[in-house]
Amino acid sequence: MQTLNDAVREAARSSVLCWLATVDAGGQPNVSPKEVWAIADDQHVVVAHIASPISARNIAQHSQVCLSFVDVFVQKGFKLIGNAREVRANDAEFTDWAEPLLAMVGQRFTIQSVLVIQVQSVAAIVAPSYRFYPHDTTEASQVASGMRAYNVQAVKKEKP
Ligand SMILES: Cc1cc2nc3c(=O)[nH]c(=O)nc-3n(C[C@H](O)[C@H](O)[C@H](O)COP(=O)(O)O)c2cc1C
Numbered sequence: 251m252q253t254l255n256d257a258v259r260e261a262a263r264s265s266v267l268c269w270l271a272t273v274d275a276g277g278q279p280n281v282s283p284k285e286v287w288a289i290a291d292d293q294h295v296v297v298a299h300i301a302s303p304i305s306a307r308n309i310a311q312h313s314q315v316c317l318s319f320v321d322v323f324v325q326k327g328f329k330l331i332g333n334a335r336e337v338r339a340n341d342a343e344f345t346d347w348a349e350p351l352l353a354m355v356g357q358r359f360t361i362q363s364v365l366v367i368q369v370q371s372v373a374a375i376v377a378p379s380y381r382f383y384p385h386d387t388t389e390a391s392q393v394a395s396g397m398r399a400y401n402v403q404a405v406k407k408e409k410p
Contacts, residue, residue, distance in 0.1 A: 253292045253293065253372075254289050254291075254292050254293065254294075254295070254330075254369060254372065255292070258289065258328050258330075258372060259289050261319065261320075261321060261326065261327050261328055262287075262288075262289050262319060262328075264321040264324070265319035265320055265321050265322075265327055266285065267283050267284070267285050267319065268283070268284050268285075268287050268297070268317050268318065268319040269281055269282070269283055269284070269317070269318050269319070270282060270283075270284050270297055270302075270305055270315060270316075270317050270365070271315060271316040271317070271318075272304070272305050272308035272309055272312070272315050272334075273308060273312050273314065274307070274308045274311050274312060275311040275312060280304050280305065280308055282302060282304070282305060284297050284298070284302070286298035286300060286351050286354050286355055286359070286361075287317075287351070288350035288351060288354070290347065290350060290366075293368055293369055294347075294366060294367060294368055294369065295317060295330060295332070295366075295367045295369060296347050296348070296350065296351060296364050296365070296366055296367070297317070297351075297364070297365040297367070298348075298351040298354075298355065298359075298361045298364065298365075299336070299361065299362045299363045299364065299365055300355070300359045300360070300361060300362065302365075305365065306336050306362075306363060306365065309334045309335065309336055309365060310336060313333045313334055313335060314331070314332075314333060314334075315331070315332060315333070315334045315365075315367055316329060316330070316331050317329075317330045317332075317367060318330070318375060320375055322396055322400065323392070323393045323396035323397065323400075323402075324389050324392055324393060324396075325376070325377035325379070325380075325392045325396060326374070326375065326376050326377070326380070326389075327374075327375045328372055328373065328374055328375060329372075329373045329374075329375050330367070330369045330371070330372055331369070331370055331371045331373075332367045332368050332369040332370045332371075333367070333368050333370065334365050334366065334367045334368075335365075335366055336363045336364070336365055336366075337363060337364045337365075337366050338362075338363045339361070339362065339363060344363075344364065347364040347366050348361055348364050351364065377392060379392065380392075
């Protein structure tokens with residue numbers, strides 16, 4: 251078991267979106283994006299099933315999952331592997347697991363169930379430039395390149 255430490259939490263916060271990979275009983279993989287997710291404690295990640303019928307069905311058939319996320323500007327993130335189970339809205343433990351997710355969605359979406367992942371391994375994901383061009387690659391240079399790639403411009407903050 252590996253702990254979800256502060257570095258993983260910070261990367262999760264700045265990544266916004268994660269990608270959840272599941273597999274069905276016949277071995278067919280499925281990957282889909284999730285924006286309503288959180289690190290619940292140092293061993294668990296929770297994902298809101300709002301519109302994810304295949305992910306939920308696959309987890310019932312085969313509990314092994316992989317969840318990845320990267321900050322697309324810094325171009326670093328993590329890949330988590332673990333076992334998932336579905337906690338439905340009428341389960342006694344639903345409120346506890348859903349708490350950080352309900353805080354994110356408010357009244358906007360109904361959370362049908364929470365996909366609770368017990369994390370077994372954590373691996374860093376980094377853009378190849380950090381490894382193959384370490385002398386001229388910094389987080390600042392990757393952010394600048396990411397902003398160009400996504401056509402994003404920095405906004406100057408007004409002085410109070
Ligand atoms: C940016 C983005 C964020 C999304 N976030 C969520 C989410 O947090 N929870 C969810 O259930 N669906 C979310 N979806 C929708 C699912 O990814 C989509 O319904 C997908 O087809 C579900 O597939 P699945 O049943 O294979 O998981 C999101 C989609 C996008 C494009």
